[in-house]
Structures are given as C-alpha cells and as structure tokens.
Amino acid sequence: MNRWLSPVPELSQQDVDRSMRLVLLDGLTTQIMCTLTGGVFVTAYALHIGASNLIVGLLAAIPFLAQLVQLPAVLLVERVRNRRLLVVSHAAAGRAALLLAAAGCLLPNRWSLTLLLLGLALQASVGAVSACAWFSWMRDVIPPERLGGFFSKRLFWMTLLSASLSYAGGHALDGWIAIHPDQQKLAHGVLFALGAAVGAVGVWLLSRTMEPAMPPPTANASFRDVLAQPFSDPNFRRLLLFIGPWSFAVNLASPFFTVYMLNRLHMGMAEVMPLVIFSQLTNLISLGLWGRLTDRFSNKTVLTLCGPLYILCFVGWTFTTFPDVHAGTVPLLYVLHGVMGIATAGVTLATGNIALKLSPKDRATAYLALNGMVSALAAGTAPILGGLCADWFDQRDLTVSIHWSGPDSALAFDTISLQAWDFFFLMASVLGLFSLHRLSLVREVGEIANRALLRQAFIATRRGLYTISSVAGLRQLAGIPSAELLKEHEATDPETVFQDTLPANAIAEERSAA
Numbered sequence: 001m002n003r004w005l006s007p008v009p010e011l012s013q014q015d016v017d018r019s020m021r022l023v024l025l026d027g028l029t030t031q032i033m034c035t036l037t038g039g040v041f042v043t044a045y046a047l048h049i050g051a052s053n054l055i056v057g058l059l060a061a062i063p064f065l066a067q068l069v070q071l072p073a074v075l076l077v078e079r080v081r082n083r084r085l086l087v088v089s090h091a092a093a094g095r096a097a098l099l100l101a102a103a104g105c106l107l108p109n110r111w112s113l114t115l116l117l118l119g120l121a122l123q124a125s126v127g128a129v130s131a132c133a134w135f136s137w138m139r140d141v142i143p144p145e146r147l148g149g150f151f152s153k154r155l156f157w158m159t160l161l162s163a164s165l166s167y168a169g170g171h172a173l174d175g176w177i178a179i180h181p182d183q184q185k186l187a188h189g190v191l192f193a194l195g196a197a198v199g200a201v202g203v204w205l206l207s208r209t210m211e212p213a214m215p216p217p218t219a220n221a222s223f224r225d226v227l228a229q230p231f232s233d234p235n236f237r238r239l240l241l242f243i244g245p246w247s248f249a250v251n252l253a254s255p256f257f258t259v260y261m262l263n264r265l266h267m268g269m270a271e272v273m274p275l276v277i278f279s280q281l282t283n284l285i286s287l288g289l290w291g292r293l294t295d296r297f298s299n300k301t302v303l304t305l306c307g308p309l310y311i312l313c314f315v316g317w318t319f320t321t322f323p324d325v326h327a328g329t330v331p332l333l334y335v336l337h338g339v340m341g342i343a344t345a346g347v348t349l350a351t352g353n354i355a356l357k358l359s360p361k362d363r364a365t366a367y368l369a370l371n372g373m374v375s376a377l378a379a380g381t382a383p384i385l386g387g388l389c390a391d392w393f394d395q396r397d398l399t400v401s402i403h404w405s406g407p408d409s410a411l412a413f414d415t416i417s418l419q420a421w422d423f424f425f426l427m428a429s430v431l432g433l434f435s436l437h438r439l440s441l442v443r444e445v446g447e448i449a450n451r452a453l454l455r456q457a458f459i460a461t462r463r464g465l466y467t468i469s470s471v472a473g474l475r476q477l478a479g480i481p482s483a484e485l486l487k488e489h490e491a492t493d494p495e496t497v498f499q500d501t502l503p504a505n506a507i508a509e510e511r512s513a514a
Helices: 013-037 039-048 053-080 083-106 109-141 144-179 184-207 223-228 234-264 269-296 299-317 329-357 361-394 421-439 450-466 471-478 506-513
Strands: 397-405 410-419
Touching (some): 013 039, 039 109, 039 144, 039 234, 053 083, 053 234, 083 109, 083 184, 144 184, 144 269, 234 269, 234 299, 234 421, 299 329, 299 421, 329 361
Antiparallel strands (some): 397 410
16 A cells, blocks of 8 residues: 555656646545534534533534644654655544544434544544645645645635535435434434545545655754744744734634524524525635635735634624624624625635745645644634633623713613623634734735735726626626736736736636636
8 A cells, every 4th residue: 555655756747737636626525524524513413412612612622623733743744754645544544533423323412422522533633644744745746836726726616515515414404303303413423424435535536646755854854853943934933923813813703603693693503504605605706816816916915805804703793682683683694604704715725825835845844734733722722712711701791881861861872782702702803903913024925015905806896796687797706806807917016917907808718717
C-alpha cells in the first residue's frame, strides 16, 4: 500500500489537472458526510437525547480542539514524508469512527450521547492528522495563481450540494418522525451510517490523487526548530493574532444559533431548515465573487469587507427578540442568514487562502499546522465557555428604557434588551472588532483600498439587476460579478482599475467559462 501511495518526483500539467478534478470530487463526498453527521442534524439529535447546553458546546468544540493533534502531526508528516498515505489512512479511520456514533442510536439515551461524543472526538482527532497532511499536500499540487479560483469553485459545488441535501434530509427526517415518532434516534443513526459510507468514497478518490515529493528536509533541523520557524516571521505572527480572536469571537455565538432558534424562538426543524438552506444559497451565490477577488487582489481585502458584515449580524441577532418574539423576527432571521451566508463565503475562503499564501512553500506544513492550532484552540474554547455560562446568563437580563411623562400622557419604550444568548452575541461583536484591528496590521501583496472594492462590487451587481427579468439574467446575477468584475485591466492605480467599462467579449467569455 505504501508503494501504491508513494509520491512522485514531479507532476506534469496533466497530473495537476487530474488531481484537481479528484480533489473537487472528494470535496463533494466530504460535504455529504459532514452535512449528514454535523450541523443542524447533530444538534437536533443531541437535544433529542437530552444534551445540555454544555454538551452542545462540547460538540461544537470537539472538531476544533481535535486540531491540536496537528502538533504531533507535523512531526509525523516530516518523518513519513508521504502525505497521501497519511491522509488516506487517517481519513479511513475517521469514517469508521462515525459508525461508532451511528451505533449509539440502538442504545439508551445516556449511552447514545456517550457514543456520539466518543465517535465525533475520534473522527475529529484522526481527521486533524489528515488535514495537516492534506493542506501541505494541496499547497504543492495546486498552482498558487489558481488557489482562489479552484477553492471557490470547490466551495461553490460543496455548498450547493449541502443546501440540496439539507432540504432533502430535513424532509426525510420529518417524514420518518411522522410515521415512526418513537424512532427518531434510529433515523439519525441511519444518517450517520450513510455519511460514513459516502465519506469512504472520498477516501478512495484521494488515494487516486497524485502527490509530488516533499522538498528535502532541512539539515539538522529539530522538531522544535521546525515549529519555531513561523514565530520568527513577524507578518505571520500578526496573522495569528488576528486568527485567534476572530475564531474565538465567531465560535462564542455561532454554534448556538440552532439552539437559540429551537429553544428560545420555539421554532421547529421545518422552520429552521429553510433558513439554513437560504444561508447556504447566498453563500453559494457570492463564492464566485470572493474567489475571483482573492486571486485578483488579496485575501485581506476580502476579509476587511466580509468581517464587519459578519459582526453586524451578531448584533442583529439581539433584535430577533426585542424583548420577545415579534412580527419581524422571521423576516429578520432571513436577512441575517442571507448576509451571514455572503460574509461567511468570503471569510472562509480568505482566511484559508491567506494562511496558504503567507506560508513559505518549503515550510508550509509547520506554518499551516500552527495556524490551524491557534484557530482550533480559540474556536474550541469559545463554545465550551459559552455552554458553561449559558445557564448563568439565562437567569439575567439587561434592559435600558426611555421614559417620557407629561401632564396628560406618558411614554416608555426599551432601547436595549439583552437576555440569555444576547449577551454572547454582543460579546462576540466586540471581540470581532478587536480581531479586525489586528488584521489591519497584517501585510499581504495585492492589498487595495476597500472603497475601490466596494465600488466595483456595486457596479457588477447593478449590471446583473438590469437583466433580472429573464432566465439568463437570473443566472448572470447568481454569478455576481464573476468575469465581469475581475476582467484584467492594464491599470496600476486601484481607482483606475475599477472603471465602469467592459471589453465587448466579457459576457461571451463568462458563458464560455461556465
């Protein structure tokens, strides 16, 4: 097996193209596995079998805390020097661990919850080793100038598949419960088993993906020296000081959105799932925009636009109950999910790409592992802290009111009303603002003024709206702004790059690319 999965000295262009197709297909199978065994489905399953807020927070933290395994994984990659072998073997073990979680559906709730936690912990731990080797592997397979476009395309199809599968899975789950209301656990067990089976197909696809040989190891370099290299890079240190607070802020609140809707807003799965799908669709629509922008300009430029949008959404969640559920709650939830879908697309793509871009090619494993560990530690600590404090905040509220009284009348209304999870949403907003300040100190080649980026995004969106009445126009709008936005211009000033003009063949090229 080791010989079959051994790296080759160098990849031809044909090898690169074939490998990229296989990585794309693997992304689809992985997305199916993650959708069926995570997200809303696993939260609903956990709540059904009696999970507390702390357990929900722990479930959200497991995938992140498991990334700390990347520390010894770096040493493993450097010593084995066969990343494909490591990825395939550990990914296969992770799929098997999901079958352990699936078996819990046949046992009493206490054991179901134990096996769920154990299965997900094992899957995430071996997956961290696989991820460490996978990112380093992809860094050498995919040409740097194609990183943004390729991963945006991969995320596009993964998100589309996730939205479709979420809708189908939600209806299938509701249908099963309607017919067998006492066997909801079994339905979730079937979802886990199906996810593991499809994930196994992805492992086979990765086994067929080519790997170029790693550069020779640094002479006489100890493991400590390898890990110390990223810390000696001032710019990468600044990136870590952004990644840490940002990951903490996002995961302090976002893992509990589903709990908030199910318990605080008393919504059912049939009401929550359309919101999830709507967020995925807006994410899908905007992936093309952010992917091309990261290639054309910089990842930091995209982050400085998407980050504040995401933070504003945290503040917006506090208005869904003001002070209780109101007529505008559901419309506001759709707005928040839509904007967060757009912002998440840019943040997810750019945070991954900026770490890849700032990692030296011959030392990418250590850089990316350290980036992953910092993000994982922050993201894993936040939901556990949130789960521990949830019950305490649930008994507290903060209300600021304005009162006006006169001889004939009196008027009073609330200006601020914070309860339970609202405190987490507000704290996440403050931490997010701090992290964006840290991002401003990071230096990346290709940065442009945010004003220029916003101007061109508005221009491309306006063009799409002109043709919204036809099918072709809708399709063009869904690709905002793809080839039109990012057509190469021979201009050096960022303000002149964004001219409100297009070559005559822009639309033809866009259709040809599609």
